Amino acid sequence: MPLAASGRQGEEAEHGCRQRGRRSAGAEVHQRGAISRTPPPESEAQCVRKGERTRRRILDAARRKFAEVGYKRATIRAIAAEADVDKSSVIQHVGSKDGLFREAVHWTIPFAELTTDDPGQSVENYPRGMFEVWTADPHTPMAVLLRTSMTCEDAAELWRERVTTESIEPIAATVTADNARLRAALSSAMVTGIASQRYLLGMPDLATADVEDILHLIVPRVPQPDRPQRGPRAVTIRGRVITPPA
Structure with missing residues (x-):
């Protein structure tokens, strides 16, 4: 009985190693696949479109925040949080709070x-x-x-x-x-x-x-x-x- 049990244990151990081996191999393949599927660098046009979307999101957030708390109480940090972007991103796109305000509230009548x-x-x-x-x-x-x-x-x-x-x-x-x-x-x-x-x-x-x-x-x-x-x-x-x- 001990030998039988030991045999079963050995088979189970061998089976477990094979399973772990397959899992390890699968993980390696998956990792290699993940590496192979790394997207190519964004084109200039894609970067421009992404920048335009970010800019629109910042301006929309700025209008909401200015309408909510007024010009004096609105901050770049709060507007960035509203737009879900970094404060540096807001500054990069609009430069300053005054510049952001002027662009956000710019309107024309056609x-x-x-x-x-x-x-x-x-x-x-x-x-x-x-x-x-x-x-x-x-x-x-x-x-x-x-x-x-x-x-x-x-x-x-x-x-x-x-x-x-x-x-x-x-x-x-x-x-x-x-x-x-x-x-x-x-x-x-x-x-x-x-x-x-x-x-x-x-x-x-x-x-x-x-x-x-x-x-x-x-x-x-x-x-x-x-x-x-x-x-x-x-x-x-x-x-x-x-x-x-x-």
Whole structure:
């Protein structure tokens, strides 16, 4: 019996060695396979795309953080954590907190795309375009800049510059009526005020109103391109003639 047991033990031991040998061989093959499957170095184009994705992630995180805590309290470290990147990566892509802020909140209004041969349609497109952008993303560059401008003078100055360049001047350039710039400034203030109270502050009457109803009331007050404007006038929107209230 001891010999039989010893034989079985020897067989088991030999079997175990064979199993370990196979496992060791498999591990070696696996390791060799892992080495053989090492991906080639990234091409320049791949590196560029990866860098662009990282940059977008940093800018998105910066907008969220600036909107949440404001310009002064937001830090590069916090933004890096939000973007899930190293602090050095943020600095590499944008240089400084001020540079990051300016890039994150940079916005333009594509007036050329919004302007049509129909002046009535054009004046509808201007506020509609803004409302659609703010609806799609509460952290749009425009919304974040407006929010931070309430507590930071540098941001407020940047807001004034952007609104003048992107809104007032383009509208005024298309208006032939007297006081074109003042009309454009009033129009910009009206649309921006509605957007901020509707999307940022959530004023109940504006937040629950249908966009079409809002446009119905405000579009006749927007300066119409290339036509003299002598006070409120009727405009055609989607086939409907709209006359502003007296």
